[in-house]
Amino acid sequence: MPLFLMAFIFFAGFYYLNQNEGITNEMLYEHVDFDGKLLKMGDSYKFSGEWKWSELPQDGIIGDDFLGISVKKKGTANSLFVSSWEQAKLRLLHNQKVIYEAEGKPTETGLIFTFPNQIIDNESYGTFGEFEVVFTLKEATEVQALVSYLHTWSEHEGLQLNDPRFLRPTFVGGKQVNHWVVEHHFE
Template identity: 40%
Template sequence: MFKSNKLVVILPLILTVFMFASGIYYLNQTETITNEELSESISWTQQLTEEDSSSVLEAEWAWQSSPDDGITGTDYIGVTFLDQNGEPLAENEFKEATVSLQHNGEVIWEEPGEIKESGVFFTFPNRADDHETYGNDGSIEVILTGTEAEEAVITYLHTWKEHEKMTTDDLRFFDPSFRESDNMDNSYWVTEQFVQVEEAS
């Protein structure tokens, strides 16, 4: 009888210890990622099509992991359209230029882009607020009228530090114009997606 009672007490303790150890092992094996490494963990889908002498660029991005050092700051996307010689198309007419952020399939933030001489400049937030995450899942749409682009360049600048919002005419962010006092040298990266026009079927 005594041995039976000992088993009743000991078996749950053994099971609890085993579950705890398994949980610790799983957490240790789970890959973590930082903001600095995030550029390698973003998936993109994009297409550039021609419709009635217009060029339509649609692109979506999604972070595959959430950085363990937090979500904060402001992100930027520059869109540049190129001609057949690889030169930026100037004096464009834009019918539409919008950036949208989603959470669980619902649009939670949307804003028009700023039209520049050589393309469009988008600004959007990074933050976690009331169980919603901004910036990790989004899309852009740009409609260029009056001309047909051969290629579009989507330049994405990600930051992970609060700073004064950047303003620039350099849509590929070769030299981001952050304020010197914001000390952003080690708090951002830039990636680019090159999108070729799809042939008409």
């Protein structure tokens, strides 16, 4: 009986390990959770949010990632012109501690943050972060805020920072870089 029990435990464990192969960077977009809140504050709007990876990819993390913020009139597809970005901060966190901070770069149609995606001294950069932006518009209207997240998993020379929605991302040097983009809308 003990030999049978040992064999059963061995094969059950072997089967379990083979079923749980983990995820790759290509599949990671299915494991990134976003939360956000858009608030009207007088003449300004405050858009804050966070993202968190529920799993680390088995093929490692490397390179830079990008977070784009844009604003559109509710019910339309085109981005609105933001007259001023009063605040644009991004923070990467590890165990509730800030490990990286960045300012956003304004573009014609929004704002783009660049941040590292790596592991240094057992701290994972890019897997959990938060952002906060405050902006004003030229005209008062009901708006939606969009956050677009572009993830890469290879070294690259950077991204041409002109489109915060990353509809057709162009990497510096014209290289093809493995990436995906997810977008979330908040009202």
